[in-house]
Amino acid sequence: MAYVYDPANIFARILRGEIPNDTVLETAHTLAFRDIRPQAPLHVLVIPKGPYVTFDHFAAEASEAEIMDFMRTSARVCEMVGAAPGQGGGGYRAISNAGEAGVQEVQHYHLHILGGRMLGRMIPREQA
Ligand code: AMP
Numbered sequence: 001m002a003y004v005y006d007p008a009n010i011f012a013r014i015l016r017g018e019i020p021n022d023t024v025l026e027t028a029h030t031l032a033f034r035d036i037r038p039q040a041p042l043h044v045l046v047i048p049k050g051p052y053v054t055f056d057h058f059a060a061e062a063s064e065a066e067i068m069d070f071m072r073t074s075a076r077v078c079e080m081v082g083a084a085p086g087q088g089g090g091g092y093r094a095i096s097n098a099g100e101a102g103v104q105e106v107q108h109y110h111l112h113i114l115g116g117r118m119l120g121r122m123i124p125r126e127q128a
Contacts, residue, residue, distance in 0.1 A: 003061075005051040011108035015049055025077055029069040032077045041116025042081055042092065046074045052109040054098040074111060083115040093119050 006012075014021045015031065022034040024044050035043040048070050052058035059067070074094070078084040083092035092115035097104040 003053045003057045009107045011047050011106050027069055027073050029066045030073040040114040044113045046111040055096040058109045
């Protein structure tokens with residue numbers, strides 16, 4: 001089954017400049033901006049500019065230039081916001097929700113970078 005990208009999704013609208021965003025970093029292929037409903041003191045979203053629905057869609061079909069740019073931009077964001085442990089930062093969690101089981105709200109691939117406090121276990125034991 002092929003991926004179907006809906007260009008009406010809210011991140012596509014951000015990329016077209018139709019609604020504002022709190023940009024952290026922008027490059028040729030990638031945009032990083034602050035989540036509008038932060039779930040931690042640090043909550044940044046990193047998105048590719050291309051039309052990819054999920055992590056696996058992006059990983060399978062994006063060009064090497066897009067993937068390289070996305071990864072390097074994510075690393076720069078971690079460093080810029082003081083989250084990268086190797087740069088003296090306090091640590092973070094990088095999460096990507098996909099599809100129904102992942103409870104993905106916005107149908108444009110995005111990486112959540114969360115930090116600024118102790119985040120606890122990824123999934124509570126009782127829910128595993
Ligand atoms: P997910 O559930 O992984 O699809 O996460 C979507 C995220 O997008 C949520 O954390 C929302 O708070 C965030 N979000 C939705 N609309 C906006 C917006 N206009 N600007 C910034 N973040 C947004």
